[in-house]
Amino acid sequence: MSNGVAPLLAVKGVTLQYQTRDHLVTATYRVSFDIYRSDRYVILGPSGCGKSTLLKAVGGFIRPVEGEIRLNDTVITKPGPDRVLVFQEFDQLLPWKTVKQNVAFALTASGKMGGREAEQRALHYINMVGLSKFADNHPHTLSGGMKQRVAIARGMAMEPEILLMDEPFAALDALTRAKMQEELLQLWDDTKFTVLFVTHSITEAVRVGNRILLLSAHPGQVKGEINSNGTDDIGADGRPLSERIEHLLFEQNIGERSASHG
Numbered sequence: 655m656s657n658g659v660a661p662l663l664a665v666k667g668v669t670l671q672y673q674t675r676d677h678l679v680t681a682t683y684r685v686s687f688d689i690y691r692s693d694r695y696v697i698l699g700p701s702g703c704g705k706s707t708l709l710k711a712v713g714g715f716i717r718p719v720e721g722e723i724r725l726n727d728t729v730i731t732k733p734g735p736d737r738v739l740v741f742q743e744f745d746q747l748l749p750w751k752t753v754k755q756n757v758a759f760a761l762t763a764s765g766k767m768g769g770r771e772a773e774q775r776a777l778h779y780i781n782m783v784g785l786s787k788f789a790d791n792h793p794h795t796l797s798g799g800m801k802q803r804v805a806i807a808r809g810m811a812m813e814p815e816i817l818l819m820d821e822p823f824a825a826l827d828a829l830t831r832a833k834m835q836e837e838l839l840q841l842w843d844d845t846k847f848t849v850l851f852v853t854h855s856i857t858e859a860v861r862v863g864n865r866i867l868l869l870s871a872h873p874g875q876v877k878g879e880i881n882s883n884g885t886d887d888i889g890a891d892g893r894p895l896s897e898r899i900e901h902l903l904f905e906q907n908i909g910e911r912s913a914s915h916g
Protein backbone atom coordinates (compact mmCIF):
# COMPACT_ATOMS: atom_id res chain seq x y z
CA MET A 655 0.00 0.00 0.00
CA SER A 656 3.03 2.25 -0.03
CA ASN A 657 2.89 3.26 -3.71
CA GLY A 658 3.38 7.00 -3.63
CA VAL A 659 1.38 7.45 -0.40
CA ALA A 660 3.16 9.03 2.58
CA PRO A 661 3.15 6.84 5.69
CA LEU A 662 0.93 7.82 8.58
CA LEU A 663 3.62 6.74 11.03
CA ALA A 664 7.29 6.59 10.09
CA VAL A 665 9.75 4.98 12.50
CA LYS A 666 13.30 5.62 11.32
CA GLY A 667 16.41 4.06 12.83
CA VAL A 668 15.01 4.15 16.34
CA THR A 669 17.22 3.09 19.23
CA LEU A 670 15.53 3.09 22.63
CA GLN A 671 17.32 2.79 25.94
CA TYR A 672 16.60 2.75 29.65
CA GLN A 673 19.10 4.15 32.08
CA THR A 674 18.84 2.22 35.32
CA ARG A 675 20.99 2.89 38.38
CA ASP A 676 23.62 0.37 37.31
CA HIS A 677 23.04 -0.27 33.61
CA LEU A 678 22.18 1.21 30.29
CA VAL A 679 19.60 -1.16 28.77
CA THR A 680 19.22 -1.05 25.00
CA ALA A 681 15.64 -2.13 24.28
CA THR A 682 15.61 -1.66 20.48
CA TYR A 683 18.42 -1.00 18.05
CA ARG A 684 17.92 1.06 14.88
CA VAL A 685 14.40 -0.13 14.19
CA SER A 686 12.63 1.22 11.11
CA PHE A 687 9.16 0.65 9.72
CA ASP A 688 6.31 2.57 8.12
CA ILE A 689 2.61 2.30 8.89
CA TYR A 690 -0.01 3.42 6.38
CA ARG A 691 -3.56 4.52 7.07
CA SER A 692 -5.88 1.58 7.81
CA ASP A 693 -2.99 -0.81 8.38
CA ARG A 694 -3.35 -3.43 11.06
CA TYR A 695 0.33 -3.41 11.82
CA VAL A 696 1.66 -6.04 14.19
CA ILE A 697 4.98 -5.99 16.02
CA LEU A 698 5.90 -9.59 16.79
CA GLY A 699 8.90 -10.79 18.75
CA PRO A 700 10.04 -12.75 21.78
CA SER A 701 9.63 -11.51 25.31
CA GLY A 702 11.94 -8.61 26.12
CA CYS A 703 12.67 -7.63 22.51
CA GLY A 704 11.37 -4.11 23.07
CA LYS A 705 7.83 -4.31 21.69
CA SER A 706 6.20 -2.42 24.58
CA THR A 707 9.06 0.06 24.62
CA LEU A 708 8.49 0.80 20.93
CA LEU A 709 4.81 1.33 21.60
CA LYS A 710 5.63 3.70 24.47
CA ALA A 711 7.93 5.64 22.13
CA VAL A 712 5.16 5.93 19.53
CA GLY A 713 2.91 7.04 22.38
CA GLY A 714 5.45 9.80 23.12
CA PHE A 715 6.30 8.54 26.62
CA ILE A 716 9.93 7.72 25.73
CA ARG A 717 12.28 9.64 23.42
CA PRO A 718 14.60 7.75 21.05
CA VAL A 719 18.32 8.16 21.72
CA GLU A 720 18.84 7.70 18.00
CA GLY A 721 16.47 8.08 15.06
CA GLU A 722 12.99 9.59 15.05
CA ILE A 723 9.30 8.77 14.90
CA ARG A 724 7.00 10.89 12.77
CA LEU A 725 3.21 10.95 12.73
CA ASN A 726 1.84 12.72 9.67
CA ASP A 727 5.39 13.92 9.09
CA THR A 728 5.65 15.63 12.49
CA VAL A 729 8.23 14.31 14.93
CA ILE A 730 6.62 12.81 18.04
CA THR A 731 7.94 14.47 21.17
CA LYS A 732 5.15 13.90 23.69
CA PRO A 733 1.88 12.02 24.22
CA GLY A 734 -1.20 13.30 22.43
CA PRO A 735 -4.85 12.39 21.80
CA ASP A 736 -3.93 11.38 18.23
CA ARG A 737 -2.37 8.20 19.74
CA VAL A 738 -4.32 6.16 22.27
CA LEU A 739 -2.88 3.18 24.10
CA VAL A 740 -4.89 0.09 25.12
CA PHE A 741 -3.09 -2.20 27.57
CA GLN A 742 -3.39 -5.82 28.53
CA GLU A 743 -4.40 -5.15 32.13
CA PHE A 744 -8.04 -5.43 33.12
CA ASP A 745 -7.80 -2.61 35.65
CA GLN A 746 -7.33 0.23 33.19
CA LEU A 747 -10.89 1.46 33.76
CA LEU A 748 -11.87 3.81 36.58
CA PRO A 749 -13.70 1.51 39.03
CA TRP A 750 -15.96 4.23 40.43
CA LYS A 751 -17.33 5.18 37.01
CA THR A 752 -19.80 3.26 34.87
CA VAL A 753 -18.94 1.91 31.43
CA LYS A 754 -20.54 4.94 29.79
CA GLN A 755 -18.81 7.36 32.17
CA ASN A 756 -15.44 5.69 31.61
CA VAL A 757 -15.67 6.14 27.84
CA ALA A 758 -17.15 9.65 28.03
CA PHE A 759 -14.62 10.76 30.64
CA ALA A 760 -11.73 10.13 28.25
CA LEU A 761 -13.41 12.50 25.79
CA THR A 762 -14.20 15.30 28.23
CA ALA A 763 -10.91 15.06 30.19
CA SER A 764 -8.91 15.38 26.98
CA GLY A 765 -10.95 18.45 26.10
CA LYS A 766 -12.22 16.82 22.92
CA MET A 767 -15.88 17.66 23.61
CA GLY A 768 -18.45 18.59 26.23
CA GLY A 769 -20.50 16.25 28.39
CA ARG A 770 -23.56 15.71 26.25
CA GLU A 771 -21.69 15.14 23.01
CA ALA A 772 -19.21 12.90 24.82
CA GLU A 773 -22.03 10.77 26.19
CA GLN A 774 -23.50 10.29 22.74
CA ARG A 775 -20.22 9.34 21.22
CA ALA A 776 -19.50 7.02 24.15
CA LEU A 777 -22.79 5.21 23.61
CA HIS A 778 -22.05 4.85 19.90
CA TYR A 779 -18.74 3.08 20.55
CA ILE A 780 -20.12 1.04 23.44
CA ASN A 781 -22.74 -0.19 21.01
CA MET A 782 -20.05 -1.03 18.46
CA VAL A 783 -18.33 -3.35 20.92
CA GLY A 784 -21.67 -4.95 21.80
CA LEU A 785 -22.01 -3.61 25.35
CA SER A 786 -25.06 -1.34 25.10
CA LYS A 787 -26.86 -3.31 27.80
CA PHE A 788 -23.96 -2.73 30.18
CA ALA A 789 -23.50 1.01 29.66
CA ASP A 790 -24.59 1.74 33.24
CA ASN A 791 -22.63 -1.10 34.84
CA HIS A 792 -19.51 -0.58 36.88
CA PRO A 793 -16.31 -2.37 35.77
CA HIS A 794 -16.29 -4.86 38.68
CA THR A 795 -19.54 -6.38 37.37
CA LEU A 796 -17.96 -7.22 33.98
CA SER A 797 -15.84 -10.16 32.80
CA GLY A 798 -12.23 -9.63 31.72
CA GLY A 799 -13.21 -9.73 28.05
CA MET A 800 -15.99 -7.19 28.60
CA LYS A 801 -13.64 -4.83 30.41
CA GLN A 802 -11.22 -5.12 27.54
CA ARG A 803 -14.05 -4.25 25.12
CA VAL A 804 -14.75 -1.13 27.16
CA ALA A 805 -11.07 -0.16 27.01
CA ILE A 806 -11.18 -0.64 23.22
CA ALA A 807 -14.39 1.39 22.95
CA ARG A 808 -12.77 4.13 25.01
CA GLY A 809 -9.70 4.13 22.77
CA MET A 810 -11.75 4.15 19.58
CA ALA A 811 -14.09 6.86 20.86
CA MET A 812 -11.10 9.20 20.95
CA GLU A 813 -10.90 8.60 17.19
CA PRO A 814 -7.12 8.72 17.29
CA GLU A 815 -4.96 8.71 14.18
CA ILE A 816 -3.59 5.40 15.40
CA LEU A 817 -4.74 3.00 18.11
CA LEU A 818 -1.85 1.42 20.01
CA MET A 819 -2.60 -2.00 21.50
CA ASP A 820 -0.10 -3.66 23.82
CA GLU A 821 -0.92 -7.38 24.00
CA PRO A 822 -4.54 -6.40 24.63
CA PHE A 823 -5.86 -9.98 24.71
CA ALA A 824 -2.92 -11.75 26.36
CA ALA A 825 -4.60 -12.03 29.76
CA LEU A 826 -7.80 -13.57 28.37
CA ASP A 827 -8.62 -17.27 28.15
CA ALA A 828 -8.05 -18.83 24.72
CA LEU A 829 -11.71 -18.82 23.63
CA THR A 830 -12.33 -15.22 24.67
CA ARG A 831 -9.07 -14.21 23.07
CA ALA A 832 -10.07 -15.75 19.72
CA LYS A 833 -13.48 -14.07 19.98
CA MET A 834 -11.90 -10.69 20.70
CA GLN A 835 -9.59 -11.06 17.71
CA GLU A 836 -12.64 -11.65 15.49
CA GLU A 837 -14.41 -8.66 17.03
CA LEU A 838 -11.43 -6.44 16.44
CA LEU A 839 -11.41 -7.49 12.78
CA GLN A 840 -15.15 -6.81 12.59
CA LEU A 841 -14.63 -3.33 14.08
CA TRP A 842 -11.86 -2.75 11.58
CA ASP A 843 -14.20 -3.80 8.74
CA ASP A 844 -16.70 -1.24 10.01
CA THR A 845 -14.34 1.71 10.55
CA LYS A 846 -10.96 0.94 8.91
CA PHE A 847 -9.07 2.45 11.83
CA THR A 848 -5.27 2.26 11.90
CA VAL A 849 -3.91 0.02 14.61
CA LEU A 850 -0.44 -0.83 15.86
CA PHE A 851 -0.74 -4.12 17.72
CA VAL A 852 1.96 -5.76 19.82
CA THR A 853 1.98 -9.49 20.50
CA HIS A 854 4.35 -12.37 21.10
CA SER A 855 1.86 -14.88 19.68
CA ILE A 856 2.55 -15.90 16.07
CA THR A 857 -1.02 -17.18 15.69
CA GLU A 858 -2.46 -13.87 16.86
CA ALA A 859 -0.14 -11.88 14.58
CA VAL A 860 -1.20 -13.88 11.54
CA ARG A 861 -4.90 -13.54 12.40
CA VAL A 862 -4.97 -9.87 13.34
CA GLY A 863 -2.33 -8.21 11.17
CA ASN A 864 -2.17 -7.31 7.51
CA ARG A 865 1.53 -6.51 7.97
CA ILE A 866 3.80 -8.07 10.56
CA LEU A 867 7.15 -6.72 11.74
CA LEU A 868 9.47 -9.41 13.08
CA LEU A 869 11.86 -8.35 15.83
CA SER A 870 14.87 -10.29 17.07
CA ALA A 871 15.46 -11.04 20.72
CA HIS A 872 16.93 -8.41 23.01
CA PRO A 873 17.87 -5.84 21.86
CA GLY A 874 15.08 -5.76 19.29
CA GLN A 875 16.26 -5.42 15.71
CA VAL A 876 14.18 -5.82 12.57
CA LYS A 877 14.41 -9.32 11.14
CA GLY A 878 11.89 -8.75 8.42
CA GLU A 879 8.39 -7.73 7.50
CA ILE A 880 5.74 -10.04 6.19
CA ASN A 881 2.20 -9.62 4.86
CA SER A 882 -0.75 -11.61 6.11
CA ASN A 883 -4.28 -12.06 4.78
CA GLY A 884 -5.49 -13.35 8.13
CA THR A 885 -5.16 -17.05 7.32
CA ASP A 886 -2.23 -19.34 7.90
CA ASP A 887 -1.81 -19.98 4.18
CA ILE A 888 0.58 -22.51 2.74
CA GLY A 889 3.25 -20.64 0.76
CA ALA A 890 5.17 -21.61 -2.38
CA ASP A 891 7.68 -23.42 -0.17
CA GLY A 892 4.93 -25.72 1.10
CA ARG A 893 4.97 -24.27 4.62
CA PRO A 894 2.23 -22.36 6.43
CA LEU A 895 2.87 -18.67 7.10
CA SER A 896 3.24 -19.24 10.85
CA GLU A 897 6.04 -21.71 10.23
CA ARG A 898 7.85 -19.31 7.93
CA ILE A 899 7.53 -16.61 10.58
CA GLU A 900 8.87 -18.91 13.26
CA HIS A 901 11.81 -19.78 11.05
CA LEU A 902 12.55 -16.09 10.33
CA LEU A 903 12.30 -15.20 14.01
CA PHE A 904 14.48 -17.99 15.28
CA GLU A 905 16.85 -18.97 12.49
CA GLN A 906 19.78 -17.27 14.23
CA ASN A 907 18.83 -17.96 17.81
CA ILE A 908 17.12 -21.32 17.97
CA GLY A 909 17.65 -21.40 21.74
CA GLU A 910 15.40 -18.44 22.43
CA ARG A 911 11.90 -19.71 21.81
CA SER A 912 9.83 -17.39 23.93
CA ALA A 913 7.58 -16.26 21.08
CA SER A 914 4.94 -18.91 20.73
CA HIS A 915 1.82 -20.12 19.01
CA GLY A 916 -0.13 -19.16 22.18
Ligand SMILES: Nc1ncnc2c1ncn2[C@@H]1O[C@H](COP(=O)(O)OP(=O)(O)OP(=O)(O)O)[C@@H](O)[C@H]1O
Nearest residue numbers: 672674679681700701702703704705706707854872
Ligand atom coordinates in the same frame (compact mmCIF):
# COMPACT_ATOMS: atom_id res chain seq x y z
N1 LIG B 1 11.48 0.72 32.95
C1 LIG B 1 12.50 -0.02 32.54
N2 LIG B 1 13.73 0.13 33.06
C2 LIG B 1 14.78 -0.60 32.63
N3 LIG B 1 14.68 -1.56 31.68
C3 LIG B 1 13.48 -1.76 31.14
C4 LIG B 1 12.32 -1.02 31.52
N4 LIG B 1 11.25 -1.46 30.81
C5 LIG B 1 11.72 -2.42 30.00
N5 LIG B 1 13.05 -2.62 30.19
C6 LIG B 1 13.92 -3.57 29.47
O1 LIG B 1 13.88 -3.25 28.09
C7 LIG B 1 13.83 -4.43 27.31
C8 LIG B 1 12.57 -4.41 26.45
O2 LIG B 1 11.41 -4.50 27.29
P1 LIG B 1 9.93 -4.47 26.71
O3 LIG B 1 8.99 -4.52 27.86
O4 LIG B 1 9.80 -3.37 25.74
O5 LIG B 1 9.90 -5.86 25.90
P2 LIG B 1 8.65 -6.64 25.28
O6 LIG B 1 9.11 -7.14 23.94
O7 LIG B 1 7.45 -5.78 25.30
O8 LIG B 1 8.50 -7.85 26.29
P3 LIG B 1 7.19 -8.70 26.73
O9 LIG B 1 6.72 -9.42 25.50
O10 LIG B 1 7.74 -9.62 27.76
O11 LIG B 1 6.20 -7.71 27.27
C9 LIG B 1 13.89 -5.60 28.29
O12 LIG B 1 15.22 -6.03 28.39
C10 LIG B 1 13.42 -4.99 29.60
O13 LIG B 1 14.01 -5.65 30.68
